[in-house]
Amino acid sequence: MQPAATAQPLSRLLLLTADAVQGVASGKSLNELLDRVPPEARPGVQALSFHVLRWWGSARELRRLLAPKAPPPFVDALLCSALALLWPASDPPYTEHTLVDQAVTAARQRVPAAAGFVNAVLRRFLRERAALVPAAGLPPEGAFNHPLWWIEQVRRDWPAQWQALLTQANRHPPMTLRVNARRGTGAAYVQRLAALGLAARVLDDPALRGQAVVLAEPCPVGALPGFAEGEVSVQDAAAQRAVALLLGSGLPPGARVLDACAAPGGKTAQLLEWADVEVLALDADPLRLQRVQDTLNRLQLKATLRAADARHPARWWDGRPFDAILLDAPCSASGIVRRHPDVRWLRRAEDLQSLGQVQAELLEALWPLLAPGGRLVYATCSIFRREGEQRIDAFLQRHGVEGNLLDPASPGHLLPVHHNAGAATLPAEDGFYLAALNRPGVPGPAPAAAGSGSA
DSSP: OOOOOOOSOHHHHHHHHHHHHHHHHTTOOHHHHHHTSOTTTHHHHHHHHHHHHHSHHHHHHHHHHHOSSOOOHHHHHHHHHHHHHHOTTSOOSSOHHHHHHHHHHHHHHHOGGGHHHHHHHHHHHHHHHHHHHHHHTSSHHHHHSSOHHHHHHHHHHOTTTHHHHHHHTTSOOOOEEEEOTTTOOHHHHHHHHHHTTOOEEEOOOGGGTTOEEEESSOOOGGGSTTTTTTSEEEOOHHHHHHHHHHHTTOOOTTOEEEETTOTTOHHHHHHHHHOOOEEEEEESOHHHHHHHHHHHHHHTOOOEEEEOOTTOGGGTOOSOOEEEEEEEOOOOOTTOTTTOTTHHHHOOTTHHHHHHHHHHHHHHHHGGGEEEEEEEEEEESOOOGGGTHHHHHHHHHHHGGGOOOBOTTOOEEEOSSOOOTTSOSSOOSSOEEEEEEEOSSOOOOOOSOSOOOOO
16 A cells, blocks of 8 residues: 655655544544645545544554553554554555654654653554464454454354455455446547556446446546546445446436436446436435536536435425436445545444435335336435345335335345355445335326426
């Protein structure tokens, strides 16, 4: 792992990284914290923060062994950051001497009285590493770098794959693109990348229509040809499969589609790239909905956007049924921790209960809005069964009298490891759950034209 190139002194990056880590420890989102970092330091701080949070469990166990009495929060965050960056299995981005020296410099700048303590702890770790590393790996949090409740949940849900899933969560994710189907093909875009010295390949998945491209090495979006012009977007393949499942064999021109929890807008955009449909993009957060509009503006696409809670249709629905509904429900985000390493440390076990309630309420509220013969796709970026198959099983038990609602094309759980029993055999870059529910009945006539507007 190498932080993004920057002229910033390492001591300053470590100071800002410790601030971010301390913020996560107090319950703040890393994205929110990074937004406060000065722009010139943000790439380096993001790279270091991601690294630290992937190895935070090991680092915290090390700190407890080296200093059983917890130091003040900032000093603790700085120490844990340095220990995570020195952890032998984590591909340290700096030499040991440089890292220790700059960590001490950072302490001296912020808390001068703690500089000697930081120096002593880090140098003791280097001297006694052979004994300390195995000891730090004995507790589950130190071994797998996830909270204990999370480890136990994964082990219950996936007894044959749990260790592989937890290990995979600390690896760098691939960078996958979605080529705008209205502007070009994946194969042609791979050739454009090759001309710039960027290796890539089209994902071999017929459902993705040859539009998904994975880079051999991640790069800044500014280096992607045509990104600013809307020719390509960054979107994981598992997320792209949600729209592929929703569209199935296709929707008639002008069909009404609801994207019920639309922010940040990747799936809304994919719908409009792949089909001539009328889309209502709904999100409860007006600020996040602005991100949907920004995405559509870049891609030169149009949809109707509305800030509203999808659980209360009386406040936003015009009474006309939808031909298709995409419900990308709020969830633990347990399937995307490679991309958001702070999530595992922010979530609590009790969150699954409250999130499950929201998921159930959304399904119940949106199902009656679907036209006869229509399709609803339920999606979560989660590997937890209670947010996937168990949620849909409960829904089917309540509505099964209407017939066989679950489409056999539903992949179910997609895991970022090779697996078989109990989940789709095709590994995903992210962990996801996808289920398509078909409403019994015969579809009505197609609307006369697309883009006529949604209430």
